[in-house]
Amino acid sequence: MDLLEATRPAMAAFCFIALVYKLLTSSKARRDPATMALLAVFASGAIAWTVTSPGISEALELRTGLPNLSTLVMELLAAVVLSPALLVAVITWSNSPADARRKRRAVIARGSAVGAVMIALWIAAAVKTPDGTEYLVQNANRPMVIAYLLVFELGFGHGLTVLLRLCWPYARLSRDTWLRRGLFVTMIGAGADLLVIAGRLISVPALMLGYDPMAWEVALGVVSRLGTIGIVLGLLIPSLAAQCKNVTTWWRDVRSYQALGSLWRDLNQAFPDVSLLTGKVPRRAYLRVEEMRYLLGRRVIEIRDSWRALRPYVPHNNTRVDTDVRRLAVEAAWSLRAALAAKSAGWAANEESGASRLERLEATDLDDDIEWLVRVGRAYTATQPPENPKVLQPATS
Structure with a gap:
C-alpha cells in the first residue's frame, strides 16, 4: 500500500x-x-x-x-x-x-x-x-x-x-x-x-x-x-x-522549403521583381504550421513564375515522356542552370519558346507540384553550370 x-x-x-x-x-x-x-x-x-x-x-x-x-x-x-x-x-x-x-x-x-x-x-x-x-x-x-x-x-x-x-x-x-x-x-x-x-x-x-x-x-x-x-x-x-x-506536416514543409532554397535564390537574383517577400521573414514565422505552409507555397509560385520568365533561355532538350522521374529532375535542374547561365552571359533570347515538358505543368495539386519542384531543387543544388558555352544557346535560337 x-x-x-x-x-x-x-x-x-x-x-x-x-x-x-x-x-x-x-x-x-x-x-x-x-x-x-x-x-x-x-x-x-x-x-x-x-x-x-x-x-x-x-x-x-x-x-x-x-x-x-x-x-x-x-x-x-x-x-x-x-x-x-x-x-x-x-x-x-x-x-x-x-x-x-x-x-x-x-x-x-x-x-x-x-x-x-x-x-x-x-x-x-x-x-x-x-x-x-x-x-x-x-x-x-x-x-x-x-x-x-x-x-x-x-x-x-x-x-x-x-x-x-x-x-x-x-x-x-x-x-x-x-x-x-x-x-x-x-x-x-x-x-x-x-x-x-x-x-x-x-x-x-x-x-x-x-x-x-x-x-x-x-x-x-x-x-x-x-x-x-x-x-x-x-x-x-x-x-x-x-x-x-x-x-509532421511542418517538418516536411521546412525540409521542402530548404530544398528549394538554392534554386529560388538564383531565380530570384535573375528576376527580383517576381518576389513579394522583399523584407526579411521573422524567425517565428518558420515555427508556425500555417505560416510555414504559406512561405512554402509562396516560394513555389515564385519559382514557377521565374521559370516561366526563363523559358526564352532554356536550351533545347530531347526529354522522353517515359524518362525516370529522378533523371527528369536532374535534366530539369541542368536546364535551369544552363538557362540562368545563358541569360547571365547575354545570349540572345528565343521569344517564341514555350513550356518545356520538364516544367510538368500538368500537376494540379499543390503537394504534387511541391514534390516535383523539391526533386528539381535538390538536383539543382547538386549540379554545376555547363562548361561548354555552346550548350547555353536557347532552343531554336
Whole structure:
C-alpha cells in the first residue's frame, strides 16, 4: 500500500501535464463549453491526486484539524467536478447548441446537489479514523458512512455510465481513426473506475458478512489509477494525433522549403521583381504550421513564375515522356542552370519558346507540384553550370 501511495505524485503530475497541454493548445477555444469541461477534468484530477499525496494530505489535515479532509476533497472533485465535466463535454459534442445548453444546466445542478449532500453526510458521519483513503471502507458498517458512500459512488458512477453509453456509438461509427481510438481508451478508463465503484459498494455487505474489504483495496487502487490514465489519455489522443500530424506536416514543409532554397535564390537574383517577400521573414514565422505552409507555397509560385520568365533561355532538350522521374529532375535542374547561365552571359533570347515538358505543368495539386519542384531543387543544388558555352544557346535560337 505504501508503494501505491507513492504513485500519487506521479498521477498528479500526469494530470497536470495534460492540463498544461490543453491550455497551450486550446487558446482559441477557451469559451467553448467542451474545452472548458476538459480543462475541468484535468484540473480536478491534478488537484485530487495532489491533495491526497503523502505529506500534503497530512499537512492539510494538520492545519485544518479535520481528519481525512484530503479524501473528502478528492471525492468531491470526482463526483462534483470530474464526472459532470465529462458529461458536459460529451453533451456539447453530441447535441445541438440549444439542447446542449439545457442539458449542461441540469448536469451542473445535479452535481452541485450531490456535493451538498456529500458534505452534509460527511459532517454527520464524523469519522475520526485517520487512515487515509481507506477510512470509509473501514467504517462501512455505520449508517451515515453507508449513505455517504452511496451518494458519492452513485454520483460519480452516473457520469461514467452516461459517458460509456454516449461514447460507444460514436466510437463504432467514427471515421476518424484517432478519435475512435481515443473514445475506446476513454471507455476503458471509465470502465475501470466503474469497477472501483462496484468494489467500494460491495465492501458494505462484505463487511456485514464478516469479510475484510481491505483484502482487495490494493487491487482497486491499481484499477483506479488505470481509470484516471485511461480517461485523461483517451480525451487527449485525438488532439495529440492532430498535433503530431501538424508537426509532421511542418517538418516536411521546412525540409521542402530548404530544398528549394538554392534554386529560388538564383531565380530570384535573375528576376527580383517576381518576389513579394522583399523584407526579411521573422524567425517565428518558420515555427508556425500555417505560416510555414504559406512561405512554402509562396516560394513555389515564385519559382514557377521565374521559370516561366526563363523559358526564352532554356536550351533545347530531347526529354522522353517515359524518362525516370529522378533523371527528369536532374535534366530539369541542368536546364535551369544552363538557362540562368545563358541569360547571365547575354545570349540572345528565343521569344517564341514555350513550356518545356520538364516544367510538368500538368500537376494540379499543390503537394504534387511541391514534390516535383523539391526533386528539381535538390538536383539543382547538386549540379554545376555547363562548361561548354555552346550548350547555353536557347532552343531554336
